[in-house]
Amino acid sequence: MIIISSSETASIRTEQDVARLLHRIKAVAADTGLGTVSQTKLMTAASELARNMLFYANEGVSYLEQISQGTKVGIRLTFIDHGPGIPDVDLAMQDGYTTNPQSLGLGLPGARRLVNEFAIISTVGKGTTVTVITWKL
Amino acid sequence: MEKIPILRMGPFLLVTIQVDLYDRLALNLEADLIETVHKTGARGVLIDISAVSIVDSFMGRILGNIAGMSRILDAQTVVVGMQPAVAITLIELGLPLKGIHTALNVEKGIEKLRATIPPDDEETDDDYYFQ
Amino acid sequence: MEHYLSDLLRRQKKRLLEQWIQNQLASSDLRDDLMSSDELRAQSEEVIDALTDVLSEKNITNPQSTDFQNLSDLLAGISISRARQGFTPRETGMFVLSLKDTLLDVLQSELADDPVRLHDLTMKISKLIDNFSVSTFETYIKGREDIISRQTSEITDISTPVIQVWDGIVAMPLIGTLDSARTQVVMENLLQAIVETGSSIAILDISGVPTVDTRVAQHLIKTVSATRLMGAECIISGIRPEIAQIVIHLGIDLSNIVTKASLAKALQHAFGMLRLVVRKQDRDLRSA
Numbered sequence: 001m002i003i004i005s006s007s008e009t010a011s012i013r014t015e016q017d018v019a020r021l022l023h024r025i026k027a028v029a030a031d032t033g034l035g036t037v038s039q040t041k042l043m044t045a046a047s048e049l050a051r052n053m054l055f056y057a058n059e060g061v062s063y064l065e066q067i068s069q070g071t072k073v074g075i076r077l078t079f080i081d082h083g084p085g086i087p088d089v090d091l092a093m094q095d096g097y098t099t100n101p102q103s104l105g106l107g108l109p110g111a112r113r114l115v116n117e118f119a120i121i122s123t124v125g126k127g128t129t130v131t132v133i134t135w136k137l
Numbered sequence: 138m139e140k141i142p143i144l145r146m147g148p149f150l151l152v153t154i155q156v157d158l159y160d161r162l163a164l165n166l167e168a169d170l171i172e173t174v175h176k177t178g179a180r181g182v183l184i185d186i187s188a189v190s191i192v193d194s195f196m197g198r199i200l201g202n203i204a205g206m207s208r209i210l211d212a213q214t215v216v217v218g219m220q221p222a223v224a225i226t227l228i229e230l231g232l233p234l235k236g237i238h239t240a241l242n243v244e245k246g247i248e249k250l251r252a253t254i255p256p257d258d259e260e261t262d263d264d265y266y267f268q
Numbered sequence: 269m270e271h272y273l274s275d276l277l278r279r280q281k282k283r284l285l286e287q288w289i290q291n292q293l294a295s296s297d298l299r300d301d302l303m304s305s306d307e308l309r310a311q312s313e314e315v316i317d318a319l320t321d322v323l324s325e326k327n328i329t330n331p332q333s334t335d336f337q338n339l340s341d342l343l344a345g346i347s348i349s350r351a352r353q354g355f356t357p358r359e360t361g362m363f364v365l366s367l368k369d370t371l372l373d374v375l376q377s378e379l380a381d382d383p384v385r386l387h388d389l390t391m392k393i394s395k396l397i398d399n400f401s402v403s404t405f406e407t408y409i410k411g412r413e414d415i416i417s418r419q420t421s422e423i424t425d426i427s428t429p430v431i432q433v434w435d436g437i438v439a440m441p442l443i444g445t446l447d448s449a450r451t452q453v454v455m456e457n458l459l460q461a462i463v464e465t466g467s468s469i470a471i472l473d474i475s476g477v478p479t480v481d482t483r484v485a486q487h488l489i490k491t492v493s494a495t496r497l498m499g500a501e502c503i504i505s506g507i508r509p510e511i512a513q514i515v516i517h518l519g520i521d522l523s524n525i526v527t528k529a530s531l532a533k534a535l536q537h538a539f540g541m542l543r544l545v546v547r548k549q550d551r552d553l554r555s556a
């Protein structure tokens with residue numbers, strides 16, 4: 001069972017919102033005791049996911065939670081948007097797949113490699129929700 | 138409009154990124170830098186990212202663009218001072234950063250650039266070194 | 269009625285204490301090498317006092333009651349300190365379980381003529397003390413886990429030293445089995461040392477590593493790539509023939525990595541990269 005010990009939410013509409021969110025993640029992750037490398041990985045994953053929301057869905061909401069499960073503590077981030085959704089999630093999760101010719105298509109698969117747990121649910125026409133967890137080692 | 142200063146160091150340009158770049162700033166930097174490389178005929182670009190705490194795929198793409206465009210204008214790009222945590226993260230993210238040289242610090246970056254430029258070439262530029 | 273139990277314990281404290289200590293001493297499990305009998309007496313008395321202070325017919329069926337907070341803390345403290353002192357879980361558990369036997373003995377002689385009440389209280393006390401003994405086990409295990417995790421991190425630190433072998437060259441000799449967590453620490457320490465010493469070459473010597481699997485090889489490759497991103501070079505040395513065989517059999521591609529058979533060879537290579545020459549001093553020069 002996951003126990004949430006603190007939670008904050010933010011709406012993501014601009015690049016500055018993303019920057020603010022990253023600062024908050026850094027503060028909460030440090031408070032939870034994550035090392036520099038884990039912090040950096042989590043912030044980078046968050047940057048990818050928040051940017052995707054801005055770029056593909058125009059806006060969205062983020063949740064930043066301090067959680068524990070048994071003796072483990074960690075950070076859970078959830079990104080929820082009501083944008084166009086992703087028709088083929090398995091495809092979108094592949095390295096190099098992108099619908100944006102300027103991009104490298106690394107955001108989603110890269111974010112998955114940067115965290116301990118990763119879940120994505122997307123419905124075309126309804127939106128996308130991505131949840132990631134980084135545990136303190 | 139906020140701008141990231143571009144310093145001239147002889148035949149090279151030095152950009153020190155102090156803040157975490159948000160998109161517009163990064164795109165401006167890309168344009169400014171290419172413009173300056175063209176105007177000055179600089180042979181190398183040093184980008185100091187020692188104060189940068191995250192590099193995501195967007196920022197990685199900007200760095201790659203700068204390197205690619207500079208190369209067409211006959212200048213090499215060296216990214217210097219990348220923090221260990223950022224390096225580890227980039228490897229995991231899978232960002233290739235192709236065509237970009239790296240160095241531990243500005244001094245070593247300059248050494249690297251000097252090594253890539255034929256000596257006679259550099260001499261002509263020596264008079265405005267460290268101006 | 270309310271204070272019956274508490275009064276009884278107070279009245280019989282001396283007998284309880286003596287008998288409990290005797291029970292503990294009698295059990296062949298007791299480790300007098302780990303603890304003096306004075307210490308044992310002091311601990312036992314504290315526990316009896318903490319129980320006497322709060323026990324009533326109301327809370328006896330509720331070990332979770334906040335009344336028992338002091339007692340729980342005390343037992344937790346005792347089990348953690350016993351874990352550190354090197355007592356076995358059995359010894360630590362017996363400490364609490366032997367209190368149960370003692371309490372029941374005393375109860376039996378007090379309530380010899382009221383078998384119904386004796387039965388009732390016996391059941392309740394047993395349940396209560398069993399509960400404490402379970403939490404004592406849990407705390408004991410937690411105490412041991414803390415020790416293990418502290419030792420693990422100490423060992424990880426000790427076993428991944430970074431040595432500056434030359435101006436601009438750092439080396440990290442790896443000894444022992446590499447798991448993912450440790451490789452992670454290795455990677456971070458090495459990269460940090462590169463920044464701190466401004467070294468442009470890092471040597472990772474794996475001659476003390478018994479075996480390499482795909483995951484570890486993957487980590488080594490990542491370490492080399494991360495080093496390059498920072499602008500330094502990483503040489504892997506100490507590749508024994510068995511490891512070379514494994515690497516090839518697993519189909520791991522190390523072709524982009526500079527590998528050397530020994531630390532000395534790696535150092536030589538590093539000198540070459542830094543354009544340094546090491547040579548024997550001229551005999552004439554030395555005598556001059």
Ligand SMILES: Nc1ncnc2c1ncn2[C@@H]1O[C@H](COP(=O)(O)OP(=O)(O)OP(=O)(O)O)[C@@H](O)[C@H]1O
Pocket residue numbers: 048052053056057081083084085086092093097098099100103104105106107108109128194195
């Ligand atoms: N929140 C979202 N809503 C709708 N589509 C999305 C969303 N996130 C990702 N996608 C789709 O999934 C594809 C892959 O996303 P991913 O982040 O991996 O790569 P990218 O954004 O195209 O490129 P990069 O992140 O490397 O700049 C995107 O091109 C887009 O089509």
Ligand SMILES: [Mg+2]
Pocket residue numbers: 048051052106107108
């Ligand atoms: Mg993306």
